[in-house]
Amino acid sequence: MSLLQGIHHAAYRCRDAKQTIDFYRETLGMDLMLAISEDRVPSTKEPDPYMHIFLDAGAGNVLAFFEIPNSPPMGRDENTPAWVQHIAFKVADMDTLLATRERLRSQGIEVVGPTNHELFQSIYFVDPNGHRIELAADTVEPGVLEKLHELAGPMVEEWSRTRSTVRHAAFLHEKEFSADH
Template sequence: MKIEQMHHVAYRCKDAKETVEWYTQMLNMDFVLAIAEDQVPSTHEPDPYMHLFLDAGNGNILAFFELPTKPEMGRDPNTPAWVQHIAFKVKDRDTLVAFKEHLEAKGVEVLGVTDHSIFHSIYFFDPNGHRIELACPDPEEEALLKRLDAVKWDMLEEWSRTKRAPQHAAWLHAKELRKEEA
């Protein structure tokens, strides 16, 4: 028994139409489905909603609910804004930079390009306040992932015991050291 793939991930939105327009125009996603009901099928709770489905590529579905009868949505005040985010993969750095330029031309404030060694990212917020990351692989990604794979369990075990950042992969952000080791 094993999970086959992600079916969809759902978040709340402030305005269904604005959300669809933003994701189709800013990130070129396809709007694939809308479902609206006055009663929640799983709980039978009377609560009107609009449920949207957008294809981020290859059948990776991002969904949203607009809930007009509920209090205004917010963020968990105990979780920093940089933690909870939705990350999408793009083909390469040229595509990443093109998205950055496209978003900035449309008035979206973009942070990055940030070099995470194994991948490079830009960050921004959608109109609902959800943090979005676009990431592309680093040309050395495959070799770096092999090195990280070799230490992942040791790192997890040490973190579990100490709650301090293990140094097994301290080389990851030290590009000069990585080049010397190669």
């Protein structure tokens, strides 16, 4: 039996709690579940007033944000490329992905994609806090995930030794895969 039962919530910082709620409600239909505001951080007891909001991301998943006005302005790790850190949400299918892309564009939101990752296709956009958001629709063919699971351990081991690109899963983008492989 696994120790973990899922992700309880993922938390990020926001510039403005209300603006963040409005954005996620209007773009992705996420409802505000609850808000907590205190003068002290519960875990450290440090004095630092905050607003902590929790949004319903569907299927029992929760996305949370902290507005912390007494801290320096938000930034990002400039040593990490912007495409690396992102929040990815699953959508039902390609039709939903494409319809959402058009709705976002009609709201004046710049959208990249869809990008074909072979396992899924994605679109990307940025929330008002500068967080990159990905919406993904699964498109994986039967047998591919099982093959990738088999390759994962050896790939990480080779990467750890060489810190060079590992080609074990290159079939994904080279269209050489069949379930019999």
